[in-house]
Amino acid sequence: MSLFEYRLPELHNMLHNKEVSVSELTEESLSVIARRDGDIHAFLTLNEEGARATARSLDDKLASGESRGLLFGLPAGIKDNIVTKGLRTTCASQFLTNFRPIYDATVTAMLRQADAVTIGKLNMDEFAMGGSNENSSFGVVRNPWDLERVPGGSSGGSAASVAAGEVFFALGSDTGGSIRQPASYCGVVGFKPTYGLVSRYGLVAFASSLDQIGPVTRNVEDSAYVLQAIAGYDPKDSTSAKVDIPDYLSALTGDITGLRIAVPKEYIGEGVDASVRESVLAALKVLEGLGAVWEEVSLPHTEYAVAAYYLLSSSEASSNLARFDGVRYGARVDEGGGLLELYLNSRSRGFGPEVKRRIMLGTYALSSGYYDAYYLKAQKVRTLIKQDFDEVFKKYDVVIGPTAPTTAFKLGSQTEDPLTMYLNDILTIPVSLAGIPAVSIPCGLADGLPVGLQIIGREFDETTVLRVAHAFEQNTEHHKQRPQL
């Protein structure tokens, strides 16, 4: 059995019992990357030497009997919009081709603290803007299940690397669905925690009121395990929440007797592929068999979520990306003009088309005369969307539906039409606007491609989401299916 088939807590014990060394695990990860990543292109920067050095020092640590962190010896990939001290961080943009951060993001420091091994930085849509990973300025990531299809975005590298068995877990970031949608397309587990649960300090900001870091793993237990290591209050992040962190692993009881599930009719209606709907309905049957009850409900403002999301996220993006001017860091294009020319040239060459499009849309929505009509209106609609969820959660424990309306689409099939591309995220965006937690787990295959089941919970009720996901996983084999590589 490949080392990748073990769960993270099992590997933790195997390392402790010296059945395997950190260096062996690290070499396993690097050798799979050497074999497969030429086709998949999940990695933008490999930290080979650094990973080997960390592995050796962790092996020494174990030999000397020092205490071990929760993620001791586990090789991980980090999405390339999370800064890593001294290790190139590009956001998949030409603007940051040679950017070497001078500090660690809080989650990076937490991984280090927990004794994880950073294998490298993962490909993504430029500045996390996109739903297919086709916006990376360093080239697309390919879906391990079918190399002609997208892995989803923007954490496409994170999902593909885990699906291909290149790393034991990965970190991604989710703004409108960027952890859950690629997890769904690649057949892995992607968890977006409640906004504020995981620090955003050192995450290169796209839309600050929505961005959230979370784990991408092969199973739910691993997801709980990684979440345990990265959740918690951070004084460096003014939007970080001061809440008690529960023991996520002990929440995985397998018992969901009497659980009340809401299934929004908007999530299984028009626009959702029949094969996706069937997989989700079959999953609900499994949960019913375990003692849960489900009923159809309505989240009436779902159809307005995408429009509100694009106005809000683009507005925040235009403001966040204003700091990229080619003066303090990043690529500079100086063709002999004045300072304004330097800004214009640096930004115009540094940013790709999708990033420019969103900066333009956001600048327009925030500009004088349009602010009320677009930005303020979208913020009000966000309130209505959040109220939809609040209403449903008065009576139900979780909301369940598909993660995405379809399975992974072909590379290049939607690039000319941004609006159609944006609509792929219609089932993940409302959750992001409401700031609540959700996980995508594999729930079947349609024409050989993975389908994702989305389980959504109340604010800071990660434990219920994980418990339901785990119960489902324990009673099905979907998470054990692997792409043929």
Added chain:
Amino acid sequence: MSITVKDVQHVAKLARLQLSPEEEATFTEQMNAILQYAEKLNELDTENVKPTTHVLQVSNVMRDDVIKESLSQDEVLLNAPDHEEGHFKVPAVLE
């Protein structure tokens, strides 16, 4: 409401982006499509709805006013495209 190439040029100026004529044409078309889609929001009466600026109930987050070390000048300049004598270097602003 539809936007013209002229509007796009104006917004590009505000956003500090220099667009090619092809980009101006493409963005005019795409932004019109997206904004037309956004008109959908006007179907909703939001007269008495409060805007959500933040999903969590946090406000005025401040840290204690404690003096501590900041980044060194070398660290700050490490990623600078051009610098001189401890300063970021830019083209002359004044003649």
